[in-house]
Amino acid sequence: MPTQPAKNIIEIGRRTFTQESAALIRLSELIDESFEKAVLAMKACSGRVVITGIGKSALIGNKIVATLNSTGTPAVFMHAAEAIHGDLGTVQKLDVVLCISNSGSTEEIRMLIPLIKRGGNVLIGLTGREDSPLGQQSDIRLNTHVEEEACPLNLTPTTSTTAQLVMGDALAIALLELRGFGPEDFAHYHPGGALGKKLYLRVGDISSKNKKPQVEADTPIKKVIVEISENMLGVAAVMDQDQIIGIITDGDVRRMLESHDNIAALRAADIMTAHPQSIDHNTLAVKALELIREKNISQVLVTKNGKYHGVVHIHNLINEGIV
Known part of the structure; x- marks a missing residue:
């Protein structure tokens, strides 16, 4: 099989993008x-949206099922060929069926239509x-006509x-x-992976697993260094009873150490930063990341009920x- 000259490959890619994007613009006018x-029927459905198709349409159907499920609309896929050989039981009385077929006339689709209508x-x-x-026998028809394939x-x-x-x-x-599907709903359906964590993981979930380095204002510097080193978070909160009054970082x-030859007389209050940044334990962890990046710091203190x-x-x- 002859290969395309290298100089044409980029043009082929661009042409495909152009043809398909132009088709989508035309398709939007068919809405x-x-x-x-169709949307209202799917929303009112007290069962599931059963999506069916064959060939490439079946692959697209599986993706649409995944998208619907992840955004709050219960959906399930039923292969059209398998449906006419026993899997039609997938469709229950309260379900809505979305059948995908570009030609709308493949043998399996023609056989399946009256079976669905009968139910x-x-x-x-x-x-x-x-x-x-x-197209003729559907209760609702969605037109996805395109003039030509990119092929x-x-x-x-x-x-x-x-x-x-x-x-x-x-x-x-x-x-x-x-x-009215919002971020909390999205997190409910996407609990795993980095995406899920960005939507539900809170700073208190992380800080509760860490140690809690802290010193008093009059704590000698040597003990401050030990507290920071032992807890391995590069920081210690400076406390006045149960209130945060400052922070000391390894920086x-x-x-x-660079500016003092004799540190024996120094106390935590001498080197702390007063009024440090803090974040409530119930804040999303991704917000803590935003704060850390904005302030160009490596860690942030977490509070709960102001403590x-x-x-x-x-x-x-x-x-x-x-x-």
């Missing part, structure tokens, strides 16, 4: 009352052919599957906004995958 009806389920057809069996042979599903994918995203986002200690609760270090945030 009409049918789209609104009384709302059938939403996402198709590029309005005059197809799927130069106009055969490989490319632009058409992009259109299906974006239509699925549009449905999911519309449902998300109608449900403060280094600067003190000293602990320390969060930049290394803690790195280890948790927040950075």
Whole structure:
């Protein structure tokens, strides 16, 4: 098989982007009352959204299922070929069915349509052919017609599957906004990984695992150094009974050693920074990261009900995958 000259490869990539993006702009003009009806039917559904398709459309369907589930709309995938060989039981009485097919006329889709209609389920057809069996027999039709594929042979599903994918995203986002789906809801559905931690991990969850270095204002410098070293957080809070009055970092200690030959007479109050930055224990850890970056510091003191609760270090945030 002959290969394309290297000078044409970049142009091929750019042409594909141009063709598909232009098709999406045209597709946006096809959004009409049918789209609104589909969204409202999915929102009103007390069961699940069952998405079905075959071939490349099945792959797109699986992605749309994942997006819906992660944004608060229960969804499940049913392969069209498997549906007519026993998996039709996936569809329950209260479910809405979203069937995806560019042609809307493949054999499996034609066989599946009357079976879904017989069950009384709302059938939403996402198709590029309005005059197809799927287009004609759906209760609600979503038009994803594209003029041509990005494939130069106009055969490989490319632009058409992009259109299906974006239509699925549009449905999911519309449902998300109608449900008032917020960051806390998103965290509920995404508890794992760095994304989940950014949405739910709070500074108190981290500081409670750390030691709690602290000294008094009149603590000798030697003991301050020991407190900072033993707790390995590079910092100690300076306390007056149960109130934070200052902070000493390992940087403060280094600067003190550079400027004083005799440290025996020095106390914590002599080198501390008064009124230090602090953050409430219930604040999201990602906000602590923002504060640390903004102030160009390595750690921040954590408070609970105005009292000293602990320390969060930049290394803690790195280890948790927040950075």
